[in-house]
Amino acid sequence: MAQNSFDQLSKQYLEEFLAPIGTVQRQYEIPGEAKFADLWFVPNPDTAQVSDLGLLGRMVQKPCLLEPYRNVPTRTEVRVSIMKLVWVQEDERRKGQREELSDEELPQLWILAATTSRPLLKEAQGKIQAGWMPGVYFMADILKTAIIAIDQLPETEETLWLRVLGRNRTQERAIREVLALPLNHPRRDGILRLLVS
Numbered sequence: 143m144a145q146n147s148f149d150q151l152s153k154q155y156l157e158e159f160l161a162p163i164g165t166v167q168r169q170y171e172i173p174g175e176a177k178f179a180d181l182w183f184v185p186n187p188d189t190a191q192v193s194d195l196g197l198l199g200r201m202v203q204k205p206c207l208l209e210p211y212r213n214v215p216t217r218t219e220v221r222v223s224i225m226k227l228v229w230v231q232e233d234e235r236r237k238g239q240r241e242e243l244s245d246e247e248l249p250q251l252w253i254l255a256a257t258t259s260r261p262l263l264k265e266a267q268g269k270i271q272a273g274w275m276p277g278v279y280f281m282a283d284i285l286k287t288a289i290i291a292i293d294q295l296p297e298t299e300e301t302l303w304l305r306v307l308g309r310n311r312t313q314e315r316a317i318r319e320v321l322a323l324p325l326n327h328p329r330r331d332g333i334l335r336l337l338v339s
Contacts, residue, residue, distance in 0.1 A: 146212070148212035149212075152180070152210035152212075152254070152307055153168050153181060153210075155333070156183075156208055156210070157181070159303060160181075163185055163202070164184050164185035164186045166181060166182075167181070167183075168180070168181060177225070177226055177229070179209065179227075180208060180210060181210075182205075182206075183205065183207075183208060184205045185203060185205070194328075195303055196298075197275070197300050197303075197304055201290075204249070206251065207252070208252050208254060209223045209251065209254065210254040210256075211253065211254065212256050215258070215289070217262070220266060223251055223253055224287055227250075227287065230249055231249055234247075234248075248286050250288070251287040252290060253287065253289045254292065254304065254307060255291055256292050256293065256308050256309040256312070257291070257308075257309060258291040258293070262289075263291070266279070266281050266289060268288075268289050275300075277290060277293075277295035278295075279291060292305055293309070293312045302316055302319055305319075306333065306337070317337065320333055320334060321334070
């Protein structure tokens with residue numbers, strides 16, 4: 143389990159946003175194997191939708207795995223992420239002592255790629271679905287998986303908190319937007335503190 147600064151930052155960063163609205167487990171152990179999901183998130187049932195998180199808030203309205211990548215994820219990394227999701231889905235089914243969970247009850251996998259490539263998206267058969275913005279590529283419905291190409295997200299307030307996890311110019315512009323937020327913005331200081339460390 144190699145640790146790098148982006149891996150640490152992305153986990154701390156996502157935890158900063160998600161802890162107030164649900165249960166966050168870093169390095170969540172995948173049952174049956176010595177595999178860990180970067181972030182397993184279960185929203186609190188009594189927490190209203192968190193609109194100030196924009197796209198990130200929309201993504202985490204249901205239980206999900208979040209797997210951030212600083213570089214273009216490899217085919218193997220995508221497959222391993224999907225394998226982790228299937229293990230978690232099976233564990234959730236067992237915990238519920240049910241034969242099968244409905245698609246609505248199954249956790250979703252969000253692969254957060256600071257950058258990606260056309261060949262990867264083509265191989266993954268990633269498609270933008272109606273109602274979602276450019277940069278959000280869903281794989282076949284049966285996989286319950288989407289790749290967020292952070293460098294392709296529109297530069298709007300709705301995508302700011304994901305673009306901070308980008309790289310190079312994408313991240314630089316997002317950080318400038320965070321710095322431009324009012325000094326009393328509830329998330330500004332916490333995010334800047336994480337970025338500085």
